[in-house]
Amino acid sequence: MERLERGINLLRKESLWKECFVNNSDCSAGIIKAHSIQNNRILKQISRDGVIITLKHSITPSQIEIKAENVGRGIASTFRGFCGFHDGRIFKATDLFEYTLDNLEQEFLFAYKTFAKTYNDKASAMNFLKQTCSLGAEGDAGKLNRYFTDSFSKSFLIQNSFRAYLRYKKIVDQYDLHRKSLNRKLKEKSYDGIVSDVIVLPARHLIAVSSTFCLADYYKRNRYDKEEGLKPLMLTIFPQGNETVIIMSYFRRHKRFYSFIKDEIVSKTIEEQKLILSNLILMYVENFMISPVMWESFSNKKRKEIESFYKQHSLAEYTQTLIKNDKVNLFE
Numbered sequence: 001m002e003r004l005e006r007g008i009n010l011l012r013k014e015s016l017w018k019e020c021f022v023n024n025s026d027c028s029a030g031i032i033k034a035h036s037i038q039n040n041r042i043l044k045q046i047s048r049d050g051v052i053i054t055l056k057h058s059i060t061p062s063q064i065e066i067k068a069e070n071v072g073r074g075i076a077s078t079f080r081g082f083c084g085f086h087d088g089r090i091f092k093a094t095d096l097f098e099y100t101l102d103n104l105e106q107e108f109l110f111a112y113k114t115f116a117k118t119y120n121d122k123a124s125a126m127n128f129l130k131q132t133c134s135l136g137a138e139g140d141a142g143k144l145n146r147y148f149t150d151s152f153s154k155s156f157l158i159q160n161s162f163r164a165y166l167r168y169k170k171i172v173d174q175y176d177l178h179r180k181s182l183n184r185k186l187k188e189k190s191y192d193g194i195v196s197d198v199i200v201l202p203a204r205h206l207i208a209v210s211s212t213f214c215l216a217d218y219y220k221r222n223r224y225d226k227e228e229g230l231k232p233l234m235l236t237i238f239p240q241g242n243e244t245v246i247i248m249s250y251f252r253r254h255k256r257f258y259s260f261i262k263d264e265i266v267s268k269t270i271e272e273q274k275l276i277l278s279n280l281i282l283m284y285v286e287n288f289m290i291s292p293v294m295w296e297s298f299s300n301k302k303r304k305e306i307e308s309f310y311k312q313h314s315l316a317e318y319t320q321t322l323i324k325n326d327k328v329n330l331f332e
């Protein structure tokens, strides 16, 4: 079992997407490790002795396991998605200054980085699956054996890769259009092309999120129009001072679709908002960090509940309600 996970991790590492999200003639040489969640201001608050907690998947042939793991602050939430020039230049307004309400440039930049991180994850996953398919198709035992020494792992992976590859390719193709649109808006400073609904919780919760996702079954409920394709929601959460900032961003052209955020999230009571956000994070988010202090303050029973609910997310058991589980409040 461990061998399968080791093989997957090695192949995944070699398939990482390393390209600047802007990718134009201004790019400097080399792609750096960029933090999707701001390191000095945000991750520092959440870490204890340089360590942060994240929930991680580990894959075995029979199931997917979820475990809370320690990650070093230096590498937590990093991705190779920008060249040094663009990483240093684009994000000054969010890296150097605290967030202020209604600052369209900052809200745009949070959404932009969150999208870039998820784009990088999806493109890396597509690369990984493509690599696996081509290794399998070549029938080159020599090459595959570099990663997987047992035939069970090889066939498991090959069998599961092709359909998944096609799925990811479709997502990345659609995300490419959004990427072009975001880069155009950035260049023209058309920050109002992104709309953000913001909630500020009146307490400092040691949790950070930077993740883009699509509310799968909410699409159906809202009569999802296939022609229009994926409508990404960019979610950014971080503590600031004695408060916690939640920024939910989407493209202006999807404003009507996302009108339910105002009615069904922003206008709710704080306690309901906490539950809705916890459910959204655990059902859809792949990049979130919790302070060890906060994680340890949860009872054993609650930690187990959170891990097992998060596991359902990885098995794509989506829901048509915003609160599916009222025992997984991450904001207490």
Ligand SMILES: [Zn+2]
Pocket (backbone or CB within 6 Å): 020, 021, 022, 023, 024, 026, 027, 028, 082, 083, 084, 085, 086
């Ligand atoms: Zn660049």
